[in-house]
Amino acid sequence: MAHIRLPATSLALLLMATPGLAQELNALVWCDHTDPALIEPFEQKFGVKVNLKEYEGTAAGLAILDQSRPGDWDVLVIDAVDVARAVAAGHLAELPADKLPTADFFPELVMAENNTVDGKTYAVTEKFGYNTISYDKTKVDPADMADMASLTSGKYDGRIGIYDYYLPVLGLVALGQGVNTADITADTLPALKDPLMALRKASKQVAEVVAAQTALATGEVDIVVGGGEWLTAVLAAENPNLDWTIPKQGALRWAQSIGVVAGTSQPDLALEFVNYIVSPEGQAALATSSCYWGMPANAKAGAALSDEAKAVLRWDEQPEFLARAQLYPIPDAALDTAMQDLWTEMLNQ
């Protein structure tokens, strides 16, 4: 019987080890928010537990919210360009605009046209960066990287990885064809198919964040299309040869916003969390999160970031980069489905 009692005892111990009930905040986020260095200071300050759930892609995030009940979620992190979608579906609550530190933000990152609907503010930008071209500068000619056309010129066949997210890469392909991301429609999408397939043909793999990082770091591929500081920054210390640039055709600027979920049972705590994230302290931790790095929206975070971190983020070059990058495409449901289907077809060609 001894070996039966043993699991029973350890079970009891385990049960006792489970922490008691503290106030909890439920946040639906991207993976950069799961870094304890970001979350723990907030938990300690307010004596609460922050529950984090990651999701991938706006459609999946909205599907989770659709299936939830009011009060299930308190905070939502979402693609800045998709805030309006979440508002239309009734998932975001209005924020008190006067209490947000947007005056300290990089002006381009206030993004009022995205975060505000009918004059009401529903979200605030927290982080941004670029989907462009990452490469190993010892293995490719950096001059070639200034022109997207060189990717499919044949010179780099089999040495390219594509980041596995349809919106930015389709956006980049559009820029390569001289189509602005805002002009991608059901009519212009078919014209992107051939260039996308050509890019696929020249590439070795289509990979998610980690696989793309691994591939670049280990020399599996020399170029990652769709990459940027978020892909290479965490590797900068290990492999200083990794670099990124914005080609002459331009690049995409990604931006993520944070807001309070409609129906939350603790709006004050949720707002505190949002304010913490956009405070200089929260912004610095978010910018250098272990999952991926990115520029903070709040320019005052610069004081809380080390010089090395700022160098990796290219803090000083932001004005030029901001001027040359376009926002993500904002597809409606039908176009979104068409874009995803095109992407799936490309994956399985």
Added chain:
Amino acid sequence: MTLAARDRRLGWGLLAPALIWTAAFFILPFLAMVALSFASMDGRTVVHGFDPGNYVRIFTDWTMLKALINSLEITLVVTVVSVVLAWPLAAIIAFRVPARWQRLALLLAVLPFWTSYVVRSYSWLLVLGQNGVVNKALLGLGVVAEPLQIVATRSATVIGFVHFFVMLLTLTIYANLIQLSPNYARAAQDLGANRWQVFAHVILPLTLPGVVTGAFLTFVLCIGDYITPQILGGNAELTLPQLIMLQLGRSGNFPLASALSVVLMAVVTLAYFAASRWLRLDRV
């Protein structure tokens, strides 16, 4: 009340919890999934109803059909290769290794089985990479001049799978071999059979139940797996489970994901009937 009737009531009583559990959490969910597979999407909302559109799409859209074909090809290759590699291993352990060491030999052969499944695929990624141990060794030995591209191809997926299933099959085949009485082989030899004939006509047929049971488990586990092709295949091509997860994770298209799962289930059922003659699932 008669004794038989009392017994029968008792029997049903003991059986009921397991039957109810299986009905509530296996059969009912499956039916719910089948029902959902006939729903459709209007923008981002699910419209319930009876619409075979998802199935029509699976069999007419080349992207979907290709995923099914990929899955079948990979699974068949993995199953055959695993059996061919595992059979001699099981036989060597059963016939060459001294009896008192056999248990240890077997335990060692399946020990990596207990590394976390997700981590195992990840370590194959490290092993097979351009700068991985395998390529470093091949380059060092002068076998190849350029590092081999293994990761992000079908080969990597197949290697990852074969590694796992060789362990599984070694177990099922060994269990079968060890039950064979050496008298069979001796009798055949006495009757003038040479070693090859003994093997081909006596031992191999007798291990068929072990082989088929293991092969069927391999088929089921392999065709339904998401992790290995996702981590090792590098999206070079899509398998059915990857397509299902894409529909769930990115598009939120539950009806299409359900329909794809029903197709997957149908394939497995076909395999079951093909193998049923030799299957010994209640004797695993």
Added chain:
Amino acid sequence: MRALSWAYLALAYAFVFLPVVVLVVFSFQDGRLPVPPLRGFTLDWYAKVLADRKLMAALVNSLLVAALSSAVALVLGFLAAHALARVRLPGSALLRGVLIAPMTVSYLIIALGLLSLFNQIGIRPSLLAAGIGHVVINLPLCFAITYAAMGDHQKNAERAARDLGAPEWKVLALVSAPMLAAPLAAAFFLSVTFSWDEFIIAFLLTRFDVTLPVEIWSMLRSGLSPATNAVGSLVFLVSVTLVILLEILVFRRSK
């Protein structure tokens, strides 16, 4: 022929152990990337992993789900096996088939089915939901193992106990179960290892509190790091300890 056998055996072991050895070796990597060349030896990654609150919580969750779901599967499987092995019931072949059926279905399908059912009746993803799924996959296993182990030997002892006036629950608890201790333990531990390592059901059916494989998966997605090697090595250590315990406690004794 003999030499060839040993060579094959050596090659097979090399193949089987290759990823494990690489995993463990690079968990000591002094650097951010777990790929050659080895830059030195450090235990930092283990320290980091052991200090990771979320990872440790996931580990506890995994142990809880594995132990509880296996216990439920074992009890249900044992009772059902007893009923089918001892009582002549109409359609018993069909009943056996129904109970074994989940074994022939991909985990992904079980997970998706439960997900759509739970969505429709409003059960939210949780460890409990994942545990229910794990009972579904382990019940056939526990049933098959105990059913196969029930021989005539126990039948006589059970009958004797019944003749002496013992009620059925006493027969089960004091006669049948102790006589089947080894196969019951084997079924339990096998279930624990399956549940402990199961990914897709836990991935689709949990929300905040996740199991270890799901946590490892999100670690993997958030960056390549020797920390992942360290977790993998620790999991391996725990599992192997469990296997060796099982070997010593159960199988040695049963011989």
